[in-house]
Amino acid sequence: MWNKTQQPDAASGTASPASAPARSSSSSSQPPARIGASLRIKGQIVGTENLQIDGKVEGPISLRGHELTVGSTASLNSEIETGEVVVFGTIVGNLRARGRVDIRKDGSVVGDISAARISIEDGAHFKGRIEIDPAKSQANAAD
Numbered sequence: 109m110w111n112k113t114q115q116p117d118a119a120s121g122t123a124s125p126a127s128a129p130a131r132s133s134s135s136s137s138q139p140p141a142r143i144g145a146s147l148r149i150k151g152q153i154v155g156t157e158n159l160q161i162d163g164k165v166e167g168p169i170s171l172r173g174h175e176l177t178v179g180s181t182a183s184l185n186s187e188i189e190t191g192e193v194v195v196f197g198t199i200v201g202n203l204r205a206r207g208r209v210d211i212r213k214d215g216s217v218v219g220d221i222s223a224a225r226i227s228i229e230d231g232a233h234f235k236g237r238i239e240i241d242p243a244k245s246q247a248n249a250a251d
Contacts, residue, residue, distance in 0.1 A: 145181045162197075173206060180214065193223075195232075202236075 140158035143149065147163035154170045162179035169176065171190040178184060182197030192207040195215035203209055205223040213231035222239040 140175070140177065145179070178215070 138157065140160045141155065143159070143161045143163045143165065145162040148165075149163065150166045152168050152170075153159070153165065156172070156174065158175045158177075159169075159171055160177040160179060161182045161184065163181070164183045166185045168187045169184070169190070170188075173191040175192045175194070176188065176190045178193065178195045178197045178199060180196040184197070184199045184201065186199065186201045188199070188201060189204045191205065193203055193205050193209045195209070195211045195217055198216045200218045202219045203217065203221045203223070205221075207223065208225040208227065209217075209221050209223040210227045211217055211229065211232040211234055213229045215229075216233040218233075218235045220237045220239070221234075222241065224240070224242055226238060226240060228234055
């Protein structure tokens with residue numbers, strides 16, 4: 109367990125002082141947090157970083173302004189609020205995204221989608237309603 113003045117250093121596996129320069133908070137330079145394929149979570153997930161889920165999740169997910177990737181082995185029974193969503197696996201529940209929802213081949217969404225943009229590839233499954241609100245994209249750019 110790390111104390112408040114230390115944090116793990118991913119490169120060496122050792123602790124470094126909390127006053128060490130922080131890594132860039134840019135979502136493109138930092139790899140997403142990950143929930144592995146063998147993990148099952150029941151409960152709420154709230155975060156301020158990108159997330160990739162390959163396991164099973166039951167409960168609401170809120171990643172305001174960040175990207176959620178639903179891996180091909182993932183199964184989510186969740187209400188989702190996020191910046192963007194890329195779906196390779198299965199989601200049962202409503203999606204609200206400030207940016208884009210992208211359902212890839214073999215991906216499946218059963219629920220309503222509210223987003224600024226949406227893309228559904230051939231071979232994907234979708235059942236629900238879609239609300240496209242371009243103002244969400246403009247509000248996202250203003251933040």
